[in-house]
Amino acid sequence: MADCYALLIADSMMKGIKSMEQSTRAIHMGFPSLDDSHAAAIAMTSAYDFTSAQEASDRFNGVTEGNIYSRFTNPSVEHFERKLTSLENAEAAVAFASGMAAYLALAMTFLKQGDHVVLASGIFGTTTHLFRQYFGQFGITATCVDLDDQHAWQAAMCDRTRMILVESPTNPLLKVADLSWLSGLAKRNHALLVVDNTLLSPVNQRPLNHGADLVLHSTGKFMDGQGRTVGGVIAGRKDVIQPLKNYLRSSGTCMNAFTAWVLSHGLDTLTARMAMHEQNARKVEAWLRQQSCVKQVFSTFSPVHPQAEVIAKQQTGHSPVISFIVEGGQAAAWRCIDALNLVARCTNIGDTKSMVTHPASTTHCRYSQEEKLQYGISDGLVRLCVGLEASQDIIQDLGQALAASQVKHSLREVVSLS
Structure with a gap:
């Protein structure tokens, strides 16, 4: 009965709209119902209609719930x-x-x-x-x-x-x-x-x-x-x-x-993606630890992590963010970053794409040099967020970039370091 009543109202409104000017008809034509939509619709509206002045007052004053x-x-x-x-x-x-x-x-x-x-x-x-x-x-x-x-x-x-x-x-x-x-x-x-x-x-x-x-x-x-x-x-x-x-x-x-x-x-898809991120990150982290030009690796995977017991108690998984210190300071870290082909140079994390940044000169650049040293943000530190590409492709790109990081200094770098 209620559905029939709604249809009668809609039919009455349409007859009234038909007698109006063209611009008015376009503005007041109404919206399609999305009640049967399989995917959630987007509520792209700035404001909402009220059935009465009383309803508007009640919502604004918290007497009743509803959009305002x-x-x-x-x-x-x-x-x-x-x-x-x-x-x-x-x-x-x-x-x-x-x-x-x-x-x-x-x-x-x-x-x-x-x-x-x-x-x-x-x-x-x-x-x-x-x-x-x-x-x-x-x-x-x-x-x-x-x-x-x-x-x-x-x-x-x-x-x-x-x-x-x-x-x-x-x-x-x-x-x-x-x-x-x-x-x-x-x-x-x-x-x-x-x-x-x-x-x-x-x-x-x-x-x-x-x-x-x-x-x-x-x-x-x-x-x-x-x-x-x-x-x-x-x-x-x-x-x-x-x-x-x-x-x-x-x-x-x-x-x-x-x-x-x-x-x-x-x-x-968050649960599925986090599992894939972690699976890739474990392989990349294990590989990084074997590289002679990598002085130190930071992750929560290692059983010798200083807070390993706390990690086991309160985490149910791990972050795919891994940081590592490249032998040779900032110059070597920048050479490594610049040599990457697959891994993106980007300050974000959590993307399907793997990405790196140099924290000392980007995300933590507002710390003083003394604070950077105190908090471990060294010039050779590189932050990597492992994405969802095939792990062997990520490792291959990191391998050639780390090799490039250890080449002799260019003339510009020699001048800047002198």
């Missing part, structure tokens, strides 16, 4: 958030325009003048710069601590500490935090523990299960999987996510519907 405005309520974005919530074993999630927008939201929502933040040393340089430089202008202080030094973490805490922020594993040196231990430290000091889980994804680690209050992702990495989008997302308990959603409503740092649609489909 796409800056903070969009079906495609909410679909992605629900998927990520499930994968991270969270209660709720909120998506942002970028990973850095997510970090900005954390500070704007939970910090005020006089508050203190403890950051894991050596994390993404822009994150550290954001907290120390920009938030520092508003009276928020930040201390960097070696991720695996528990005494340093305890010493860094004070009565003004409101947030602990870590990447685990870190990028690019693959250090690992004991999340359960850090959770206890945070709770004793009434601080939020925020874990950036980008390098592992919820497939290989669920920080909330180990006591984290919030988990953050830069979604343009493994969640997208093909380097097509930029985005960020934070998941956790509802009572902690809701203030972030309130901030999003006022700030407008929202994820767009198309990006959310891409990411939702990316999550469908």
